[in-house]
Amino acid sequence: MIWEVFRQEREGQPFQHGGSLEAPNRDFAEAYAAEFYGRRAESVALWVVPREAILQIDEPYVADVFDRDYRRVDGYSLKVKLKEARERAGTG
Amino acid sequence: MSAQAPAEAAVAAVLAFADDELVLGWRDSQWTGVAPFLEEDVAFSSIAQGEIGHARALYELAADVLGGDADALAFDREASEYRCAPFVELPLAGDWAATVARHWLYETADSIRVAALMESDWPELAGLAAKMDREEAYHRMHAEMWAEKLGGDERFAAAVDGLWPYALGVLEPGRRGRLAELAGREEVDAVERGAHEDGFVALHEEMTMVRRSIPGAAW
Numbered sequence: 001m002i003w004e005v006f007r008q009e010r011e012g013q014p015f016q017h018g019g020s021l022e023a024p025n026r027d028f029a030e031a032y033a034a035e036f037y038g039r040r041a042e043s044v045a046l047w048v049v050p051r052e053a054i055l056q057i058d059e060p061y062v063a064d065v066f067d068r069d070y071r072r073v074d075g076y077s078l079k080v081k082l083k084e085a086r087e088r089a090g091t092g
Numbered sequence: 093m094s095a096q097a098p099a100e101a102a103v104a105a106v107l108a109f110a111d112d113e114l115v116l117g118w119r120d121s122q123w124t125g126v127a128p129f130l131e132e133d134v135a136f137s138s139i140a141q142g143e144i145g146h147a148r149a150l151y152e153l154a155a156d157v158l159g160g161d162a163d164a165l166a167f168d169r170e171a172s173e174y175r176c177a178p179f180v181e182l183p184l185a186g187d188w189a190a191t192v193a194r195h196w197l198y199e200t201a202d203s204i205r206v207a208a209l210m211e212s213d214w215p216e217l218a219g220l221a222a223k224m225d226r227e228e229a230y231h232r233m234h235a236e237m238w239a240e241k242l243g244g245d246e247r248f249a250a251a252v253d254g255l256w257p258y259a260l261g262v263l264e265p266g267r268r269g270r271l272a273e274l275a276g277r278e279e280v281d282a283v284e285r286g287a288h289e290d291g292f293v294a295l296h297e298e299m300t301m302v303r304r305s306i307p308g309a310a311w
Contacts, residue, residue, distance in 0.1 A: 022129060022130070023131060024241065027233075027240075031237060032132075032134075036131075
């Protein structure tokens with residue numbers, strides 16, 4: 001059985017994928033996860049999840065068939081507008 | 093150092109304990125690279141290192157009283173001077189069921205020994221035992237999960253039967269009843285410390301080989 005391990009490096013930080021391991025049950029998964037990702041105090045907490053419990057979605061694009069470029073923010077330069085706004089406000 | 097020198101018997105017990113941990117750590121490390129699967133290879137190698145780390149701390153404590161240092165106590169003595177229990181000397185690499193059986197019996201016995209040493213009137217020893225206990229908790233968890241996993245396995249049951257008289261020999265006679273209780277077995281005649289298993293001389297040769305190659309070298 002394959003388990004995916006997510007580790008939190010410091011309190012308050014998001015959990016990030018650390019790797020996967022093979023273990024026959026939860027007890028073994030816990031022991032191995034602690035051994036691989038906790039022994040050197042490199043994590044403050046771990047999530048250990050059976051791989052089959054993870055819902056994977058491939059190509060997760062919502063259909064985008066009409067031209068709605070205005071919903072996209074790329075190419076929109078905030079820098080110049082922000083500078084002008086600051087000048088108007090006297091904080092530039 | 094404590095105000096009063098520790099009793100000779102206490103120092104001898106520390107040395108015997110150190111020998112147990114060194115030899116068991118050495119035997120367990122023989123699984124490195126060939127354990128049943130990768131995850132267990134890492135975990136069991138780590139436990140083996142843990143035992144050797146405990147051995148070093150115990151040898152250092154003994155060296156405070158006896159003189160010399162941990163390396164000298166670990167590697168400069170003759171094979172006949174080691175006080176380890178024959179239990180830890182048995183070469184079990186290659187037989188995982190028997191290895192788990194020994195691991196589980198040893199950790200169970202060790203929990204009794206460490207708990208007793210935490211009450212020692214030798215303050216440094218009591219402190220060291222408390223420190224070791226925190227790491228042994230992980231070893232015990234590992235041993236128990238494996239014992240549970242192999243609980244219904246015939247080879248494991250046969251291995252526990254065969255090792256039982258050896259396991260009792262790890263503890264002083266007065267503490268063996270507790271081990272029997274925890275293991276759910278009857279107390280029998282133990283295989284005592286003092287004599288060594290046939291393979292011990294070869295193991296001693298191997299353990300001391302590097303140290304003997306350049307006497308007195310610092311590594």
